[in-house]
Amino acid sequence: MDLEDTLLMMPGPVPVAPRVLRAMSKPMINHRSAEFAAIYDDCREILADVYQTKNDIFVISGSGTAGMEAAVGSVVESGDKVVAIENGKFGERFKDLAALYGEVVPLEFEWGTSVDLELVKEKLEAGAKAITLVHNETSAGILNPAAEIGKLAKKHDVLFIMDGVTSLGGDEVKVDEWGVDIAVVGSQKCLAAPPGLAMVSVSEKAFEVMNDVKKRPYYNDLKAYKKSGDKARTETPYTPAIPLFYALQEALHIVKEEGMEARINRHRVLSEAVRAGVAEMNIEMFPQLNEYSQYSNTVSAMKAPEGIDGEDIKGDMKKRGIIVAGGQAHLKGKIFRVGSMGNVTARDVLSTIQGLEIVLKKRGCLDGLGAGVEAANSVIDKL
Ligand SMILES: Cc1ncc(COP(=O)(O)O)c(C=O)c1O
Numbered sequence: 591m592d593l594e595d596t597l598l599m600m601p602g603p604v605p606v607a608p609r610v611l612r613a614m615s616k617p618m619i620n621h622r623s624a625e626f627a628a629i630y631d632d633c634r635e636i637l638a639d640v641y642q643t644k645n646d647i648f649v650i651s652g653s654g655t656a657g658m659e660a661a662v663g664s665v666v667e668s669g670d671k672v673v674a675i676e677n678g679k680f681g682e683r684f685k686d687l688a689a690l691y692g693e694v695v696p697l698e699f700e701w702g703t704s705v706d707l708e709l710v711k712e713k714l715e716a717g718a719k720a721i722t723l724v725h726n727e728t729s730a731g732i733l734n735p736a737a738e739i740g741k742l743a744k745k746h747d748v749l750f751i752m753d754g755v756t757s758l759g760g761d762e763v764k765v766d767e768w769g770v771d772i773a774v775v776g777s778q779k780c781l782a783a784p785p786g787l788a789m790v791s792v793s794e795k796a797f798e799v800m801n802d803v804k805k806r807p808y809y810n811d812l813k814a815y816k817k818s819g820d821k822a823r824t825e826t827p828y829t830p831a832i833p834l835f836y837a838l839q840e841a842l843h844i845v846k847e848e849g850m851e852a853r854i855n856r857h858r859v860l861s862e863a864v865r866a867g868v869a870e871m872n873i874e875m876f877p878q879l880n881e882y883s884q885y886s887n888t889v890s891a892m893k894a895p896e897g898i899d900g901e902d903i904k905g906d907m908k909k910r911g912i913i914v915a916g917g918q919a920h921l922k923g924k925i926f927r928v929g930s931m932g933n934v935t936a937r938d939v940l941s942t943i944q945g946l947e948i949v950l951k952k953r954g955c956l957d958g959l960g961a962g963v964e965a966a967n968s969v970i971d972k973l
Contacts (some may be wrong), residue, residue, distance in 0.1 A: 607782065645793050663806055664813065679728075707738055720748060731889050733883060740770060865890055892926055915928075
């Protein structure tokens with residue numbers, strides 16, 4: 591398999607632009623210097639637009655999970671109640687983090703089903719310090735109601751911690767308007783940078799809370815990031831992954847050149863095209879929506895057709911040079927997922943739908959070729 595000629599259609603890592611790869615080959619610099627500060631400031635400025643926030647934003651050298659741990663660990667300590675909403679793998683991760691740092695109040699929904707806001711209200715009425723939500727639950731391809739959770743969190747004066755790992759940079763996220771106190775994104779998803787960086791926005795309220803938390807994580811302490819980020823010549827508390835910062839800066843310039851409105855529209859149209867294509871192949875979407883949830887605009891989760899293992903679809907697609915994702919944990923084999931995030935193009939989506947048609951026809955669950963591609967293409971025409 592030629593790894594230089596493979597189409598990554600998974601929900602991260604995503605293909606990165608050649609200019610982003612080239613940026614990583616620049617010389618190392620002093621990370622406590624005006625040169626590094628300029629890169630960090632530039633990244634934070636563009637990220638503020640992505641996040642739609644005036645809050646502070648920090649860049650942690652670590653993957654998305656490091657950002658999730660920084661978020662929970664910096665404001666939650668032993669005895670603090672955290673309502674952890676779970677309808678997929680990453681909601682479960684927040685639950686585990688909440689249990690590690692504080693006292694978890696689990697609010698579990700079957701993976702891929704919608705969050706019941708009435709139950710959220712009940713849990714918040716009982717009192718809590720924070721609530722966690724995964725905005726775009728990648729494991730199940732469902733977009734959760736962040737704005738509504740934000741309203742409830744505000745009403746009950748509870749910190750709202752949101753995983754925007756696969757929504758920020760690809761779908762609409764309004765951190766200030768929704769009242770998100772801490773929001774996390776990973777570099778290798780919609781921002782189309784390499785893996786290894788986590789960006790975290792932090793509200794004034796969250797900083798106030800942090801001041802009273804005695805046992806915070808060491809490496810992932812957001813208070814330490816604030817102290818270094820507030821210096822006249824901005825820094826990170828520990829040595830940053832400089833090549834990844836170069837790459838992030840270049841990737842964010844691509845985001846800025848495209849503009850967030852166009853970028854969000856492209857993600858929405860291309861994921862709708864994936865859904866239209868698979869619907870034509872009689873493949874069912876996995877999420878069960880209610881009035882407050884939507885299909886993800888960055889990753890589509892589909893049920894494997896009757897009698898076929900989702901892992902086999904993934905394997906057959908890989909043989910064609912297209913990497914899609916399978917299901918995680920108990921969903922392994924039952925679903926498969928197609929990412930359409932980052933710099934994804936119409937050509938990528940059409941190649942994937944065409945590949946799926948061939949794979950499914952070979953496995954005897956499709957009669958002819960072309961209907962899926964045609965359906966996807968008619969959506970793509972909106973771009
Ligand atoms: C929604 C969501 N949250 C968190 C993570 C974890 O990110 P990482 O693997 O970068 O630690 C992922 C990764 O796929 C994700 O999709």
